[in-house]
Amino acid sequence: MSTEVKQRICGIVGGLSYVSTADYYNQMNHLVGKQLPGHGSRIHIVSLDIHQYVDLLDKNQWTNVAEFVLEGVHQLVKSGIDFLLVCSNTGHIAAPRIVEYYPDLVFLHISDAVAFEIKEKKFKKIGFLGTKFSMVSDSCVVKRLVEHELEIVFPHGDEIEALHRIILEELTNNIFAEKSKQFYIKSIQRLYDEQHVEGVILGCTEIPLLVKQSDISHIPLFDSSQLHIQLAVDYQLGRYDITSFLPSKTKNDI
Numbered sequence: 001m002s003t004e005v006k007q008r009i010c011g012i013v014g015g016l017s018y019v020s021t022a023d024y025y026n027q028m029n030h031l032v033g034k035q036l037p038g039h040g041s042r043i044h045i046v047s048l049d050i051h052q053y054v055d056l057l058d059k060n061q062w063t064n065v066a067e068f069v070l071e072g073v074h075q076l077v078k079s080g081i082d083f084l085l086v087c088s089n090t091g092h093i094a095a096p097r098i099v100e101y102y103p104d105l106v107f108l109h110i111s112d113a114v115a116f117e118i119k120e121k122k123f124k125k126i127g128f129l130g131t132k133f134s135m136v137s138d139s140c141v142v143k144r145l146v147e148h149e150l151e152i153v154f155p156h157g158d159e160i161e162a163l164h165r166i167i168l169e170e171l172t173n174n175i176f177a178e179k180s181k182q183f184y185i186k187s188i189q190r191l192y193d194e195q196h197v198e199g200v201i202l203g204c205t206e207i208p209l210l211v212k213q214s215d216i217s218h219i220p221l222f223d224s225s226q227l228h229i230q231l232a233v234d235y236q237l238g239r240y241d242i243t244s245f246l247p248s249k250t251k252n253d254i
Contacts, residue, residue: 005036005039006238007032007039007041007042007236007237008042008082008083008235008236008237008238009042009043009044009080009081009082009083010028010041010042010043010044010081010082010083010084010085010232010236011043011044011045011046011073011076011077011079011081011082011083011084011085012024012025012043012044012045012046012076012084012085012086012087013046013048013069013072013073013076013084013085013086013087013088013091014045014046014047014048014087015046015047015048015049015050015053015072016048016050016053016069016086016087016088016090016091017050017088017171017172017173017206018047018050018172019171019172019173019174019206019209020087020088020205020206020209020225021045021047021087023205023209023225024085024087024205024225024228024229024232025041025043025045027225027226027229028041028043028229028232028233028236029041029043031229031230031233032233032236032237035233035237036237041233041236042236044076044079044080044081046072046073046075046076048068048069048071048072050172052068053065053068053069053091054168056068057090057133062093065093065094066093066094066096066097066098067094067097068094069086069091069093069094069097069098070094070097070098070101073094073098073101073102077102077105081105082106083105083106083107083108083232083235083236084098084102084105084106084107084108085108085110085228085232086098086110087205087225087228088204088205089110089130089131089134089141089203089204089205089224090130090131090133090134090139090141090204092109092110092111092140092141092144093133093139093140095107095109095140095144096140106235106242108228108231108232108235108242109144110141110224110225110227110228111140111141111142111144111145111148112144112148112231112245112246112247113224113227113228113230113231113245114145114201114203114222114224114227114228115144115145115148115150115245115247116227116231116244116245117222117227118148118150118199118201118222119148119150121198121199121220123150123198123199123220124149124150124151124198125150125151125153125195125196125197125198126145126150126151126152126153126197126198126199126200126201126222127152127153127154127155127188127191127192127195127197127199127200127201128142128145128152128153128154128200128201128203129155129163129184129187129188129200129201129202129203129204129207130163130167130201130203130204130207131164131167131168131204132160132161132163132164134203134204135154135155135160135163135164135203136154137152141203144247145201147247147249148247148248149247149248152201153191153195153197155187155190155191159187159190162183163183163184163187166180166183166184166210167204167206167207171204171206171207171209171210172206176209176210180210181210181211181215184207184210184211185211185215185216188200188211188216188219188221189216189219192219198220199219199220199221199222200219200220200221200222201221201222201224202221202222202223202224202225203224204224205224205225205228208221208223208224208225208226231245
């Protein structure tokens with residue numbers, strides 16, 4: 001008797017950074033194994049060169065960034081994937097281009113996974129921490145959160161640069177310093193105390209490897225990578241209708 005279990009094949013655009021890519025791979029296999037003992041997650045990965053990616057970001061060459069990420073998507077589509085993840089919040093700058101080029105490919109947007117969890121808790125005003133490219137109102141991840149009718153709040157400008165530096169120079173290189181953790185915790189606390197947010201999105205897929213909910217238990221944290229991974233596994237195993245995660249306007253357009 002065949003023991004084959006039907007899974008959708010997940011395509012991951014990774015390397016942005018390798019640290020978070022490894023976390024996605026490990027956690028997806030762990031979650032699939034919990035649901036289907038003895039099985040692993042069916043994943044195809046294309047790992048991009050972060051040096052070239054960051055260089056384009058630093059030069060504000062947004063179109064070239066999107067095309068760079070899209071090249072990875074082309075390789076994944078050729079490999080026969082059923083749905084796609086970009087395991088980077090900042091990397092979602094390529095989301096509109098991906099959807100334009102592959103309108104029939106199921107693309108699981110990280111902001112949809114995060115917004116679904118926030119709305120389940122009936123929250124509206126939420127802090128957001130990430131790279132300096134994401135901590136702006138017109139970034140792709142933030143615009144998508146706003147489409148879910150959430151109010152997104154950022155730290156002050158000088159903090160943004162420091163938070164960004166920690167991500168780029170430390171977290172993406174697998175360096176997790178206690179001093180940096182405390183800086184992030186203080187930034188979260190300031191958003192809560194001064195801007196009265198109801199929770200904070202860890203909007204870079206490396207941040208949850210530095211700061212855990214247990215480090216600041218009185219403020220709800222929304223781990224963007226974990227929520228994205230959980231959605232991916234649920235979709236992979238056929239447990240969710242993806243339309244339930246979409247913004248209302250997008251649902252109405254389908």
